[in-house]
Amino acid sequence: MNDQPTTPPADDFAASVEAILLASNTPLTAAKICDVTQTTSQATVRKTIEQLNTRYRQQGAAFQIKAIAGGFQMQTLPQFDEVLSRLVQTRKDSRLSQAAIETLAIIAYRQPILRADIEAIRGVACGEVLRGLIEKQLIKIVGRAEILGRPMLYGTTRRFLEVFGLAGLDDLPNVEELRAAAKAAAQPAPQSTKLPDDPDDDVDDEDQDEDLAEDVDGDLDEDSADD
CATH class of the missing domain: 1.10.10.10 (Winged helix-like DNA-binding domain superfamily/Winged helix DNA-binding domain)
Structure with a gap:
């Protein structure tokens, strides 16, 4: 040896x-x-x-x-501590809650999608979550549905692709890949993913959509055209 x-x-x-x-x-x-x-x-x-x-x-x-x-x-x-501290703060500001991740995933795979359809899938109101995702520039209003009231349609942005390292929406993993990844991870499922009821549940969805659009800084229609 x-x-x-x-x-x-x-x-x-x-x-x-x-x-x-x-x-x-x-x-x-x-x-x-x-x-x-x-x-x-x-x-x-x-x-x-x-x-x-x-x-x-x-x-x-x-x-x-x-x-x-x-x-x-x-x-x-x-000597790079100061500039890196700004990066760390940016990352903290960009962190997403579980509710935001779930909502973003629904929009990514079902876009363009109505707020009512998102809430039907999640089972809870999502006005505040949508507002937060718009403020983080991960989603935007991409148009209006050609139905009564012309409610807003939501979709993802170029920023969404950058954050998740995607060349385009075609790079999103398919359902089978997601199932395989979930099985491999073998993570225990949370006891409940239901969020507390939104205090504005009784407000009309169309009114909430309008309020959401008004609260977001900038012209969302222009943002939609730019992205």
């Missing part, structure tokens, strides 16, 4: 260490990196990290590998 430490080619090993640290949300010890890369030399791991940091400095990279709590973690340089 060969008791000598095993190490892959230097370039391949450095790339492997870099990939592992980029993918990890927590610091990784040299021993853990050895385990993942199937090498036995912690000294090689530390030397490789030093070499990577030297390369990053020479290239003017915005990140480094830092020793933290007995391990190593990829971090951005301190």
